Amino acid sequence: MKYARRPVAGTLVAGALALFLAGCGNSVDPIERLGRKATHDQPSPSVPSGAAAQGAPGASPSAGAGEQAYRKWGLTAPVQYAPKPAQKPALPPAAPGKAQVVDRIPVPATEKVVFLTFDDGAEKDPEFLKMAADLKLPISMYLTDNVASSDYGHFEKLRDNGSGSTVNNHTLTHPNLRTLPFAAQKKEICGQQERLEKRFGAKPTRFRPPFGNYNDDTLKAAAECGITQVVLWRASMQINNFQYAEGSGLKPGDIILAHFRGPSELKGATEVQMTARMLQSIQEQGFRIGRLEDYL
């Protein structure tokens, strides 16, 4: 791990989780050649108008754009979506004056659903925008101003592609918040709230601390900046494989961390290839993809 971590009383669990899972900026696993590749050279299948909605989260996964598009993006089966739940699962309550911490969604053990989150915003690959739109991927974005702001329009397109993706806060400059006093933490969080509101028209209510590192000051500062939930993760996508918080596979309700990363950070792999491998692994493990905000 590249970062010094100073465990603080009360944040040991989160610290252990962050230590186990490679967070933003960590090294990634070596690239492997896949037996498949994203078949961008194939002609796009014609998609009947209106079919896109059928592939959207909450709709029947049996037909639609998702099914027709999956081969184009290197998948061997259509992406399966979990419908919006009739009732949101009950989360542990937040402490007064502090944002609520969520690292997984407490769905029933039989409900094999996971959630996609992408962090930072360094890579802005137009092919990824096409993939996410074609597959109707609901993505919760956690954007850091100093890497994403060179083209916030890219992430606006992703937000507005009809799949229910959202823009959320990941600080101004991606510091390890645990090393900062309260006022500096608040500046990082509130500052990005203002930047995102100005650019995207609304202040997010969800925040992810860089590297998953936070302390009580973070939760208090976040709440004072208008954040209601601090969203962590239980599985982290590298280049080819997941790293899991525990065990050797995805678990129902897992929040998955991925990054907007390109070939320079993925040892030559593209964002599209990394995402295809992630989706393939989710499918092979028998999971469907849910829209995180439908459960929060």
Ligand SMILES: [Zn+2]
């Ligand atoms: Zn990050």
